[in-house]
Amino acid sequence: MTETHASSSIRQSFKQFLHYYQASNLPCGVIIAHATLDQPSINSLKAHLEKEEPATAFQINYDAQNNILGLLLDDCNLGYTHFYALHVKDFLDGEDRLIGEMIVGNFPENSDQAEQMLSRMINEMVIDQRNQQEIRVFDNQTIKKTEKNSVLIVDHDTSIIHLLGNYLQRKGYIVHVATDGKKGLEQYKKLLPDLVITEINLSGIGGYQFIHEIKNIDKQSNGHSEIMVLTNKQLEDDIKRTFEYGVAEYITKPFSLIELEARIKRLVEVME
Amino acid sequence: MRDLLLAYGIFAMYYVVVINTIYFGIILFSFRKITRIMKETFYSKYDFLSGSKHMPPISILVPAFNEELTIKENVQSLLALHYPTHEVIVVNDGSGDDTSKVLIDEFRLSYYKPTPIEHNTVATAEVKGVYYNPEFPNLYLIDKENGGKADSLNAGINFSHYSLISSIDADSLLENDALIRIARKYMENPDEYVAIGGNVRIANGCKISNGMVQKARLPRKLLPMLQTVEYLKAFLGGRIGWSDINGLIIVSGAFGVFRKDYVVKVGGYRGGYPGEDMNIIIKLHRYMLDNKLPYKIDFCPDAVCWTQAPDTFKILGSQRKRWGRGNLKNMMEEGAGMFMRPRYKIMGWLTIPYNIIFETLSPYFRITGFLSLVGYSLVDMTGWKIVAVFMLINVLYGTLLGMGSLLIEELAFRRFPRIRDYFKMVFYTILMFFGYRQLGILWRFLGHIDFMRKNNSWGTMTRTSWNDEEKDEAA
Numbered sequence: 001m002t003e004t005h006a007s008s009s010i011r012q013s014f015k016q017f018l019h020y021y022q023a024s025n026l027p028c029g030v031i032i033a034h035a036t037l038d039q040p041s042i043n044s045l046k047a048h049l050e051k052e053e054p055a056t057a058f059q060i061n062y063d064a065q066n067n068i069l070g071l072l073l074d075d076c077n078l079g080y081t082h083f084y085a086l087h088v089k090d091f092l093d094g095e096d097r098l099i100g101e102m103i104v105g106n107f108p109e110n111s112d113q114a115e116q117m118l119s120r121m122i123n124e125m126v127i128d129q130r131n132q133q134e135i136r137v138f139d140n141q142t143i144k145k146t147e148k149n150s151v152l153i154v155d156h157d158t159s160i161i162h163l164l165g166n167y168l169q170r171k172g173y174i175v176h177v178a179t180d181g182k183k184g185l186e187q188y189k190k191l192l193p194d195l196v197i198t199e200i201n202l203s204g205i206g207g208y209q210f211i212h213e214i215k216n217i218d219k220q221s222n223g224h225s226e227i228m229v230l231t232n233k234q235l236e237d238d239i240k241r242t243f244e245y246g247v248a249e250y251i252t253k254p255f256s257l258i259e260l261e262a263r264i265k266r267l268v269e270v271m272e
Numbered sequence: 273m274r275d276l277l278l279a280y281g282i283f284a285m286y287y288v289v290v291i292n293t294i295y296f297g298i299i300l301f302s303f304r305k306i307t308r309i310m311k312e313t314f315y316s317k318y319d320f321l322s323g324s325k326h327m328p329p330i331s332i333l334v335p336a337f338n339e340e341l342t343i344k345e346n347v348q349s350l351l352a353l354h355y356p357t358h359e360v361i362v363v364n365d366g367s368g369d370d371t372s373k374v375l376i377d378e379f380r381l382s383y384y385k386p387t388p389i390e391h392n393t394v395a396t397a398e399v400k401g402v403y404y405n406p407e408f409p410n411l412y413l414i415d416k417e418n419g420g421k422a423d424s425l426n427a428g429i430n431f432s433h434y435s436l437i438s439s440i441d442a443d444s445l446l447e448n449d450a451l452i453r454i455a456r457k458y459m460e461n462p463d464e465y466v467a468i469g470g471n472v473r474i475a476n477g478c479k480i481s482n483g484m485v486q487k488a489r490l491p492r493k494l495l496p497m498l499q500t501v502e503y504l505k506a507f508l509g510g511r512i513g514w515s516d517i518n519g520l521i522i523v524s525g526a527f528g529v530f531r532k533d534y535v536v537k538v539g540g541y542r543g544g545y546p547g548e549d550m551n552i553i554i555k556l557h558r559y560m561l562d563n564k565l566p567y568k569i570d571f572c573p574d575a576v577c578w579t580q581a582p583d584t585f586k587i588l589g590s591q592r593k594r595w596g597r598g599n600l601k602n603m604m605e606e607g608a609g610m611f612m613r614p615r616y617k618i619m620g621w622l623t624i625p626y627n628i629i630f631e632t633l634s635p636y637f638r639i640t641g642f643l644s645l646v647g648y649s650l651v652d653m654t655g656w657k658i659v660a661v662f663m664l665i666n667v668l669y670g671t672l673l674g675m676g677s678l679l680i681e682e683l684a685f686r687r688f689p690r691i692r693d694y695f696k697m698v699f700y701t702i703l704m705f706f707g708y709r710q711l712g713i714l715w716r717f718l719g720h721i722d723f724m725r726k727n728n729s730w731g732t733m734t735r736t737s738w739n740d741e742e743k744d745e746a747a
Contacts, residue, residue, distance in 0.1 A: 204482035206352035232323030
């Protein structure tokens with residue numbers, strides 16, 4: 001599973017609550033906004049919200065490092081969370097504090113893993129910083145998949161993609177594919193899969209650069225994906241270099257599906 | 273006087289017929305060879321070879337002069353070539369624009385002092401520095417004083433770490449497997465191959481993204497389209513055949529692989545004049561034959577490099593004049609010494625004479641022949657039939673040769689798979705004889721005049737970014 005380390009203060013402060021909601025199966029709403037705030041403005045936001053929606057209890061936290069405002073709403077559904085977010089947006093717009101988008105999510109409507117949902121929402125905001133100042137509902141599709149392991153296969157050879165994709169799908173993995181390095185990177189940013197299986201001979205950007213960029217994204221978002229290289233390259237230098245980049249496995253073509261699956265299992269299931 | 277005009281005109285016509293007949297013979301050799309090439313390439317596993325330990329490392333040399341628009345994408349696609357071990361050496365030839373800066377920023381390169389010149393190297397203009405980033409261990413940028421394309425290639429040779437070098441134009445795009453295809457050819461006989469050329473195709477009109485041709489399409493503009501069929505004829509009809517008899521006189525500067533040791537032995541690339549790509553091949557032939565070493569210079573039509581063709585008369589004209597000038601210089605400097613000399617075998621008996629008589633001198637025969645026929649027709653209107661018949665033969669023969677080359681393309685490669693593309697190519701193959709060929713001959717003649725006047729500028733060549741082209745396509 002995509003493990004996220006709690007570096008954002010929002011994650012830290014909401015962790016206990018989310019844990020509680022999940023354990024007792026109570027609904028809750030999460031709103032995050034890309035905004036610049038200071039202590040007085042947070043206080044006035046609190047006052048504003050208490051005045052507008054006095055019936056709702058909420059937690060507030062501001063991550064100054066990433067400029068993210070987080071709100072946790074007690075006992076509400078997704079519709080109400082979205083409605084509530086409009087109040088927040090009104091306030092932020094009025095003060096001209098909003099610098100990017102807002103994402104709303106709800107447990108259990110968007111995900112049955114409350115903590116992970118928050119991590120993913122923050123990841124999305126940190127990685128692709130969109131400039132439209134709009135409210136967006138967290139895409140629950142990506143989260144639901146976390147019950148299974150997701151794999152991104154990047155290879156220029158479509159027959160490999162088909163073979164491996166079908167095989168892993170039958171074995172219960174969620175499979176995403178890309179045929180070149182650029183597309184692979186776009187997919188990665190969107191999905192943050194548990195495992196990436198990549199060729200080194202890629203087009204657009206080369207395999208090394210691709211792996212390097214993935215590691216950079218992981219660092220920024222505190223995420224972690226295992227990388228497995230499945231390549232035609234048989235040179236010792238390549239093997240050495242890829243391991244230096246932090247790759248977990250190196251398999252050369254032609255390969256055995258049984259062996260590959262065994263190695264995949266070792267990589268992604270140990271982490272649960 | 274009248275008879276004299278007619279006689280000379282007929283002589284010129286026969287001259288054209290002889291050219292075409294020799295070309296016809298060459299095409300026959302091309303057909304003989306293409307069947308072998310097809311068998312070889314269809315059953316080779318290039319994906320597998322691209323990771324093999326047994327493929328020789330190659331240094332790719334990219335001379336760059338004012339290429340800030342395209343250099344980043346090109347380097348990225350060169351780094352991503354499917355090949356076991358290769359390094360990319362960009363040589364910035366004292367560009368006036370931001371060629372260096374673009375690369376330094378993109379790849380976060382840092383400056384290193386140039387290493388002192390060792391022995392076994394070629395003299396070049398001063399190298400100011402080398403840029404490198406350990407994160408991209410197979411990319412180097414050499415920054416040097418301006419000295420021309422040949423000089424840049426020499427600087428790249430001096431710096432390169434591997435024993436095979438590949439020269440590539442900064443404005444062309446290699447297909448992912450181009451290098452491995454040439455290397456496979458080379459490994460058939462590493463002792464004897466001294467140079468292998470790749471196939472150059474026109475990228476105008478193609479869909480390009482990520483530094484790669486995604487969809488091959490024919491150009492929509494007139495001039496690039498004419499050049500497309502012209503290149504097909506020259507490369508597939510001509511060079512395959514010439515290489516079959518080991519009489520290849522040129523490996524295109526846009527993409528070729530060379531043995532570094534021999535290139536250094538013949539003194540590296542010759543600067544000062546255009547046509548250094550032909551010059552190096554003639555020198556290699558000469559060196560190997562002088563020393564009685566077994567060798568082969570080959571052409572690998574399945575290794576493809578895409579290049580931007582000029583699309584205005586002005587730029588195309590300056591390119592062709594440059595070629596004419598370079599060709600004349602090469603023939604005077606190198607060709608004359610090999611002309612009809614038995615020790616130079618095919619080169620001495622066929623390639624060089626063919627090039628001198630039917631390429632270099634062709635403008636003079638053709639232009640004077642044409643004028644005398646026109647003169648004769650003016651004096652005696654009844655003679656027009658002879659003139660017309662000869663002209664018709666000329667066009668038909670030329671068309672036949674063009675069709676032969678197209679047939680090779682369709683048999684072995686089919687890069688433009690749509691039926692209408694095929695008919696478009698046929699149409700332009702014929703159209704080529706009405707104006708375009710004549711213009712080419714005129715440009716060559718003007719190039720000779722430039723040579724005589726010692727006008728030695730490179731002329732204009734403007735580049736457009738590959739991305740712009742992509743946008744145009746989308747629009």
